[in-house]
Amino acid sequence: MKNSQKRIPLLWSLWALIVPAGLYIVYAQYPPEVLLDWELLAFIAFAVLTSLLPLNINGTPMYLVQWVTIAVFLKYGLFVEILVSQLTMLILLFRTRSASPRTERFPFNSLMFFVLSAFTGIVFFSVGGEIGSVEFSHIVIYGLLYQLVYLIANHLYLYVDDVLMKTSKTFITLDTIWDFLITLLVFPYAITLYVLEASIGIYAPMLLGLPFMVMTVVLRLYNSSEKINIDLKKAGDIGHQLADRLTQNEVIDQFVEQVSTMFKTDYAYVIDYRDNQLLVLRMFEDGKFVEMDMPALPYTKGIAGQAIAYNAPLLYGKKRQWADLVTVQMREDIESIMATPISRNNKIEGVLLVGSRKPFAFSENQLQIMEILSTYFAVSLEKAGYMEKVIAKSERCGLTKLYNYRYLDETLENSMKEIHAGTLGQLSLIMMDIDHFKSINDTYGHQSGNEILIQLADLLREAIGDEGTVARYGGEEFVILLPHYSKELALILAENLRKEIANHAFKIQQSIQNEKQADELHITMSIGVASAPEDAEDGTGIIRNADRALYTGAKQAGRNKVAAYTK
Template structure:
C-alpha cells in the first residue's frame, strides 16, 4: 500500500491538530488525576510488556495490549488509558522499523489511538459506567462493550482512511477476525485482572500478568519459527524453479525478480568477478532493470570487495555502518544492506547485494536464507553451462565446426516465422554441393576428403561473414541462411561464392600412393537458391526448393553453376 505525499502530510497534520490539544482537554476534564492513580505504574509496566512482544498469525500482526488497557480504563478512567495506549505505541513503533520516510505511520497511529481512547471511553462512561466500580455485572458488560467498540472503531477508521486515499478497502479483513479471536481469549484476563487487583493489590498483576506475558512470548517464538519455515519453503520452491531454467539469462532475471519479491528491498545487484575484474552483471532499482558500470577499484575497496575476499555474508542495519565502505553504485538513499557471496565449485564467483531505504529492515535469519538462495543460483548457473555446452556439441559438426542439420532445421523454421510475422521482408537460402566429391575421396582418400571439407567450410564462413548463418547439412552439402536477402541478392552472393571456390587451391595428401605427398587441387561447387515468401512460406519447402534448384538447375545442367528455384 503506497500513500501519496499529500496523504502522508494530511495524516501528520491530523496529529498536530487533534492530539496535543485533545490530550490537554481530556486532562482538564478528567475526574481523576495522576496523583490519585495508586499502583498505576504496575499496570503501565504490564501494558508496555504486552506491546513489546507482537506476533504474526497468518500474516496478521497481533499486539495483546487491549486486555490491560481495558482494566486501566475501568480502574482509573479515560485519561489513564489514553496515556497508557500512547506510551504502548513506542515498542510497536520499534517493531515497525519507522524511518524518516515512514514517520507518518507513527503520527497516524497515535492520532487513531487517541480517537479510539476518547470515543470508546466517552461511550462507556456515557452509558453509565462508574470508574472504579467492582460490580461484577457492570465490569463484564461495560468492559466487554469497551473492548468490542475499540476493535470495531479501529477498523472503521482504517477503512475510511483507505477509502479516502483511493484504495479498495475491505472491512471484514483477516486482521479483523484474528484481532477479535485474540480479544475473546484475553479480555477475561483483563476483567479478572481489574477485579483481582482491586481486591488484593499489585500482587494480582504478577499472578495474572506473568502467565499471559509468558504465553505471548511463546506464541511470538512459534510465530517467528513459522516465518522462518515459510521462507525456507519458499526458498526450496525457488530453487526448483531456478533448476528448470536452461539459459543463464533466464536464471539471472528470475533470480533477481524472485529475491526482490521475497524480501523488502528497493535495489538488487549481482556483482561478478571475471578474470579478476569486478563488473555489475545485473542491477534492479525500484523494480526496473538498469545497465550500470562501476570501476574495478571502486568495488574492490568497498564492502562488496571485502565480502568477496573473506567469503562471508554481512548484514548492515543502517547507512552509518557501511558508508565508509560504500560502493559507487549504491544510492545514498539506502539504509539496510545485505551482501552475500555467490559460490560455485567451492570458489567465490561474485556477490549479491540487496538494499532498502528502511533501517533494520532485514532479520538475521534472512541473511542465511539469501545465502541458501545464492547456492541454488550458482548450481543452476552451472547446470545451464553444462546444458549449453551439451546443446552446442549436439548442434555443431565435429569435423567442420559449422552448425549441423539439427540447428539449421530449427533456425530456418525460426527465421521463417519472422518472415510470416513481417519482421523480415524476405529470407533466402543457398545450398552448395561439392562437385564430384566421391572422385576426390576415391583418388586421394577419405582423410584428404575431410581436409577439403574443413577448408571448404572455412572458406564459405569467411566469405559470408556476419551476413548469414552457415552450416553443413550433410555429406558434402552446405547451407547458407540469409535473412532479408532478396533472390537477386542471394544469386549474386552465390555466384561470388562459386567463383571463389573455383579459384581457390586446396591442399590434399596423396594417402593412397606408395609415398605420401601433398598436392594442390581445384574443386567446384553447384549451388541452388530459394527465397521466401515468393517460393515458399514454410521452412522445409524452402530447403527442398533450394535442393531441387541445385540438382536440376545446376548439377544436371553441367555443374559449377548457380541455379534459382523456378516454380
C-alpha cells in the first residue's frame, strides 16, 4: 500500500509529461492520411470485441488484439494505431481484475502502450518500413519486424518495472514463451487482414473478423469445459483419497491440504458448527497448519454464519464485498473468499472457507466443485467416525476403556522391534494385580468390583498420561508399558503408584446387602517390573518376567509391594 501511494503520483506525473506531448509530436511527425473512415470503424469494432474475449492459457488470459492493431498500423500509420491501442487499453483496464487500483493501472498501462507503440513505430520507419505498402514481401518482413520489436520491448518494459519495484522475475518465463508463440500464430492472420482489406475494403474485417470471433468463443467454451472436467476428475480423486483415511483427523487434514492445492488458496479454514456456535477446527495458511487459539462464536456471525443461515455457498472477489461481516479471525491480506456449508444427513455440521490474497481468484465453477468436495468430505468424515468406533471397540476394554490385551500385544511387539533396531534404547513394563480382589467380589458383589476396576483405570490413565500405554491385561491385572524408561525409573514410578492406590478411597455401591449405600473402600496392589533389553529379548519374555516378579517378589512376599525381575 505504501509503495502504491508513492508510485501513483509518480506515474501520473510521467503520464502527464510524456503522453499528451508525445501524441502531439507523433501527429506532427507522422500525420495520418485518413483519421476516420468506415474501414477504420470496422477495425476498431473488432479490436474492441477481441479485447472482450481473451483466451485463457495455463490460467493466464491472452488478449489477441494485436492481429487488428498491426493491420491498423500498416494501413493508417502510427498515430491512429496509438489511438486504437489506447482505446483497447481502457477496455482491458475495466475488463481485467487486479489487486492494483485503477488510479495506478491507468497511467502505467497508458504510458506503457504509448511508449511501446511510439518506440516500435520509430524503429519501423528508421529501417525503411512504409505505411500503405502493397508489396507483399515488404509487408511481411517489416510487419514481422514491427511485431517482434513490440513484443520484446513489451516484456523488457515489464521486466524493468519488476526490477524497480523489487519484484524481479526472470525475463523469460512460461508466459513469455506463450506470448511469442501466440504472436507467431496471430501474425499471418494480421497480414492477411491488411492485404485483404486493401483488396475488398470494409468487407475484409467482416470476412476474417467474424470467423475469428466465433473461433475465439468456441475455444473459450472448450477451455472452460476442459477445466471443469479436469477439476471434476481431481475432485473424484480427492474423494477416493479421503475414503481411504481411517480417522477423522486424517480426513480433515487430507481434505484441507488437497483443497488448498487444487484451488491454489493462501488460506483454508474448517469451521465446526455445533450447539449454535462456530469453532475453527483447522487453520491452513501458506501451505502449513497453524496452531490456533480462537474462542467459539455465535453461528450468526461472519461469512461462515451467512453460509449456515442461507444454507448456500458464498463467493466474494474483493475484500470490500465482505469486510463489513464480523467473521472468524482471518489475515488482513485476504481478498477473495469461497465458503460452502458442510452437510451430513441434511444437517449442516460445519463450513469450509478458503481465501486468497489475489482479488477475484475464484470462479463460480470452482465454487460448485467445492460443494461437491464438501459432500465427499462429510461422507468420509462420517465413515471415519464409524471406523474409529469399530477400532476402539476392538482395541479397548469395554468396562474400563483402557487398551486391551490385543492392542498391548501389538504395541509391545512394535516396541521390541524398535529395541532391536536401535531406535528405542530402553523399555520397561509394569504388571499390577489387585490384592484379595476375589474377597472384594464375594463381600460387596461383582458390580462393586467393576466399579473399583473403572475407578482404578481412571486413576492409572491420569497418572501415566502420555508417558506410556495403560492396558487391562485381564481380570484384575493391569499393565503399563513405558518406552524410554529404565528399570530404576520404572520402579520409582511403580512405588509411587502403589502408595497412591493404597491411599485412595474407592467409592462403591454395595449390591449384595438389601439396602444399597455408598461405601469407601481401600485396596492394595502387588506390582512387578521388568525391562528390555536386559530382562527379555521379545514381548512374551518381558511380560513373563514382569509376571514372575509380581508373584514371587510381591505376592509371596506379603502383597502390597513392588518387585523387580532378577535373573
